[in-house]
Amino acid sequence: MDRIPQDAMRKYVFRENYLISDVEATDWYLADPEDRAGAWRNLALGLEHLHPDIRRKMDRLSRHGEGFLLIGRLGQDEISLSGGFEDGQITITVSPLTHSGQRSIVDHDSLERLQEETKTLRHAMEANPYPIWRHDVDGKIIWANAAYFDLVERLRGETGVVLWPIPDVFCDSLAEAGAQEDKARVGLLPDHPPSGGTGPDGKLWYEVRQHRTAPVGETAELEPPTDGSLYIATPCNRLVAAERSLRNFVQTLSKTFAHLPVGLAIFDRKRELILFNAALVELSTLDPRWLSGRPSLFEFLDQLRDNRRMPEPRDYRAWRSSLIALEKGAENGNYEEIWNLPDGQSFRVLGRPHPDGAVALIFENISSEMSLTRKFRADMEIYQSALDHDEQAIAIFNGNGELEVSNAAYAMLWEDDPRERLTRDDFAQALQIWEGRCLPHLVWEELRQTMTQAQGEVRSSMSDVVWMSDGRRLNIYLTPLKSGRTMIKFRTSLQKSGQRPPPPQAVEPSTETRATSPITMLMNYATSQNG
Structure with missing residues (x-):
């Protein structure tokens, strides 16, 4: 939308009703600034809403050279409309009589579009099922949509009560969450717990996002001034319940894996370690704090090599190639090798694929089994020799x-x-x-x-x-x-x-x-x- 400050003075110069002065392409009073031949008629139409007698005055000026001075109005502001004839040229001047402050002139069609857009936005905000509210610079709520008021009624267990000033039901929860960023997760505890629709702990959980709003007329800068913030709360009860269920499941798995005699290392699709058990720490001799730092698969295997917990490679190039083969084999579920360590221990290492691109490495200490196998083979050789x-x-x-x-x-x-x-x-x-x-x-x-x-x-x-x-x-x-x-x-x-x-x-x-x-x-x- 184009705006012309009301304080600016405008001059239009005509010769034989043909516009000869320069005008802006966005001139407010001319419907088509490029149509210079029809500019006289268009200007009369554009100024008519300022004063109803302007068309007659401009017609007499054009026919008889009679000048005029009219005082028009735009809202509460007075506008001077004058016309004169000199040296074969007609000059129409439009200028304010008083300073208008921050007011701007808006044409009627644009105003109608603005009103229609405002109505549409207001309807959209009211129909939005997510609570939305706005704070001023002092942190007080100055506006909220219908979903926010529904939430207030749900928390208080009251319906049909007009609330003013608007209570800030998220204020304490956001402070407890210590939200320093523009996004935080908060849980609201109703005074009267509803029959359903809450999280696993009886709270109403929301993801709250903050959008800082700039004053009207300000342009975006690195740190724009704000006249408050707009907040949008998205319900996330199911997400919280799913995360808690997943966390409990992982804890159960961790407790189960902790008693397994085999070492287990699970890497996600990014090949970062997301789960390991106590047996892995014992077999690998790696620091549990380092394992908790989510090392990558290659970092994990490199550390095993440094700790002499895997066969020593003949050369580094072959070593890296073997790591790639291990990863591919684990993805396909066909990786299985016996690692004979320098200290005489033997590990059976299995690679197994998991959903969503994850892979699991299983380490089993088979030193006793291998020793028994070697002894059995030696005994068989003795028996065969005796036979x-x-x-x-x-x-x-x-x-x-x-x-x-x-x-x-x-x-x-x-x-x-x-x-x-x-x-x-x-x-x-x-x-x-x-x-x-x-x-x-x-x-x-x-x-x-x-x-x-x-x-x-x-x-x-x-x-x-x-x-x-x-x-x-x-x-x-x-x-x-x-x-x-x-x-x-x-x-x-x-x-x-x-x-x-x-x-x-x-x-x-x-x-x-x-x-x-x-x-x-x-x-x-x-x-x-x-x-």
């Missing part, structure tokens, strides 16, 4: 029929070493090798039936003698072990001079033969040959 020095061929099968252990004598006897294969042989594969290198005998079927018994059934030891294809005598011993395992031993011996292998036994013996044990049959056969 390899045994002249008997030994094979141990688990409850599922898989070959778990064999020795060097077994590999030499059957010319097959299962230890060289990544996968385990089952009993059927081993039995096929045994039968292929020996003469047919019923003992193989007995072994098959014994090994296929359901786990948990009582099995007894057995032994028998078979003949290998190369003429050697082979003693077989089956011994049940714990946990459903079975040990089968083979011992070979050369046949005696003049002794021949027995004829192959039928795979399907008669009932009478089946009732007799293979060892008895073998002894009977040997006796008959010697006789």
Whole structure:
């Protein structure tokens, strides 16, 4: 909106009703300052609201050269309107008779727009559901909207009561909050607690923002003068309840994590440490105060390296690359490594993704487990070495029929070493090798039936003698072990001079033969040959 000070004097010079003097592009009395040909008519229309006789006076001046002097009014101010003819030129002068102070002249259309805008703003402020109020320079409330008065009634438990001066219900709460900035959170305690719509502590919680207002006519500067402040209070009961619930949840988690034997470090999407437990402090040997400072993921890992709580990298470039790989692996949920520390301890480190881009690192001290594993491996090597020095061929099968252990004598006897294969042989594969290198005998079927018994059934030891294809005598011993395992031993011996292998036994013996044990049959056969 353009404003022209009422104290300014204006002169309009015409020749034959054509404007020849300079005018401002924002001249108040001319509807179109650029239309110089129609300026005479437009000026008469523009001055008519100052004095109703101005059009007639200007017409006589134009026709007969009769000058005039009129006293018009704009509000309480008197305006001088004069006209004269000299040297073929007509001059119209508009000037105030008295000093008007800070008043400004506003045209009627602009005034109507101002009034309409003011009405719209007033309606918007009254319809706003958030309490809004204004303080003067002395801190007193000079205006408030309907929502503010509704809040006052809600706090006092009274309705329909006209309150003046307007009570400042936020004053004490803002002072207690110690708000030095333009934003503060305050809680108001009603005199009569309502049935609902309050925070978890029964208070009405608001986010209050302060907007300093400048006097009319002042321009924005670095520190503009103020004639008071405008306050806007936004309800935040649900936000306070959610924050309190989250805080309680985090405290519960912290108490739970505090008793976990594994170290836990959770980093948010910005890769800042937001949660850790006591076990992490113990395992990492890092200062809890430093951890509470929300270090970044890289700072955390760098500190672990400085404290020698992670494997020493060969070079710094590879070290930084490993950190990036750790972060990416944790995001994907597939990071898992064993860290062997310089002091002999071992950590299992897991990276797991969390919602909203967070990642969690889990540190588990597995030094005892690793020590036990190493001892177990050393014991197994000793046991394997002892088995390899045994002249008997030994094979141990688990409850599922898989070959778990064999020795060097077994590999030499059957010319097959299962230890060289990544996968385990089952009993059927081993039995096929045994039968292929020996003469047919019923003992193989007995072994098959014994090994296929359901786990948990009582099995007894057995032994028998078979003949290998190369003429050697082979003693077989089956011994049940714990946990459903079975040990089968083979011992070979050369046949005696003049002794021949027995004829192959039928795979399907008669009932009478089946009732007799293979060892008895073998002894009977040997006796008959010697006789």
